[in-house]
Amino acid sequence: MMRSSTLHMLRTFAFLCLVVFCQPGGRISAQNQDTQVIELTAKKYEYSPVPVHVKRGMKVQLKITATDHDHGFKIAAIPDGAAQSGTPGLVFASAQDCWQLKKGETTTIEFLAQTPGTYTFRCCHICGPGHRGMKGALIVD
Numbered sequence: 001m002m003r004s005s006t007l008h009m010l011r012t013f014a015f016l017c018l019v020v021f022c023q024p025g026g027r028i029s030a031q032n033q034d035t036q037v038i039e040l041t042a043k044k045y046e047y048s049p050v051p052v053h054v055k056r057g058m059k060v061q062l063k064i065t066a067t068d069h070d071h072g073f074k075i076a077a078i079p080d081g082a083a084q085s086g087t088p089g090l091v092f093a094s095a096q097d098c099w100q101l102k103k104g105e106t107t108t109i110e111f112l113a114q115t116p117g118t119y120t121f122r123c124c125h126i127c128g129p130g131h132r133g134m135k136g137a138l139i140v141d
Contacts, residue, residue: 040064042071042101042123045130051137054113062109066101072125073099073109075138079117089115089140098124113140 036058041048042065054060064073074097077088093110101107123134 035059035061037061037063041067042073043067044128045134047121047134047136051139053139053141056113056116056140058113060111060113063106064101064109065106066103069103069127070125071101071127071134072123073101073107073121074124075119075121079115080120082117087115089113089117090119100125116140
């Protein structure tokens with residue numbers, strides 16, 4: 001009897017782990033009520049996946065890995081089209097003008113998504129002839 005209940009508890013625990021940690025699209029991502037984790041790659045003139053959707057009021061961790069060579073990441077704290085003197089819609093744990101993304105390393109950028117809107121991000125480390133077109137969008141729903 002004891003073995004049966006222990007086995008049942010282990011199966012329940014395994015199921016809950018799958019529900020909590022396996023996200024759609026096959027990516028394993030730690031997400032709980034407080035933090036939304038998004039994994040991105042930066043490679044020759046593109047970020048993937050884009051656009052990125054996050055929920056308003058969530059703490060977000062962007063985990064960005066440059067796969068081919070060094071890149072950069074720049075995003076404004078104010079949503080596209082809003083007055084630049086407005087209240088920041090993204091509140092960063094450590095704000096920077098340009099995060100450096102080193103080849104093969106994962107850079108984590110943390111912020112609180114406060115205001116709905118679209119926030120365009122771009123590469124801020126010259127990476128070749130297609131550098132100016134290396135952009136993406138973060139959408140706070």
